[in-house]
Amino acid sequence: MTSIRIPRALTIAGSDSGGGAGIQADLKTFQELGVYGMSAITAITVQNTLGVHGVYPLPQEATAQQVEAVGSDLGVDALKTGMLFHAGIIRLVSEQIRKFGWEKVVVDPVMIAKGGAELLQPDAVQALKDDLFPLALIVTPNIPEAEALTGISIRTMEDRREAARHINSLGPKFVVIKGGHDEESVSSGQIIDLLFDGAAFTDLGSKRVQTIHTHGTGCTFSAAITAELAKGMSVPEAISNGKAFIQAAIEESLQLGQGHGPTNHWAYRRRQEMLL
């Protein structure tokens, strides 16, 4: 009997009680894209659409044991990291990625939540660059994260290209600098995510949706890319499908909560089904 192996993805990230970002967004996205999802939690956050009301990091061994448990038993085709919170977790997780020989590694270098809460301690940025980036296939910073990682103040697309080159030189084969925080995209109505593959730049453009419901967009985007990699897509295909996934999720938002609401994780599948 021939058996079809189910694609498997792991997220190493923080829990968002509001369900729009973090582990919850990642698992929903994996499921929507037909990928078996697993998680290693780094911290419990108390969140809703109004902001982050508490952060409770787990002992770093607890995160490492979760990674070990799933890696040694169920197996992992692709993984992503989100909120890692401190340098100790980054070092342990990096060691495990090396030990298991995982190559499809997407690093979303989560630092600050939209309301300003710290999801990565400032002294952990160096560990991210030194330990985790050399193991990453793709890194997906937003503009403020790209600035913090490189010290480059990003005003223009040329600044962004310079930051992408700098991040690429730290090890990741592909860098996507997301454009959600680009002031110009508000007036132009176009958002550009910049992809750099170490040789060439590609502008991934999309219509900017006028909405406040963008909680967890970065998590959802990187989770969709990870799911597509787990299914065997090439990196450019995975990123392009990830962009379509987040665009649908933002366009069909759920209007939940009193603040910045979550995106709609099933909008992309609904659209795909309509095409059938």
Ligand SMILES: Nc1ncnc2c1ncn2[C@@H]1O[C@H](COP(=O)(O)OP(=O)(O)OP(=O)(O)O)[C@@H](O)[C@H]1O
């Ligand atoms: N208003 C919008 N309309 C369309 N696409 C958007 C919008 N805001 C963000 N995006 C897209 O969502 C993805 C995430 O971008 P963004 O720069 O917001 O990430 P982020 O700041 O890391 O998100 P978060 O911290 O909320 O998880 C990118 O692909 C970006 O182009």
Ligand SMILES: Cc1ncc(CO)c(N)n1
């Ligand atoms: C747990 C968690 N991870 C990442 C983000 C960034 O959106 C968030 N708000 N919460």
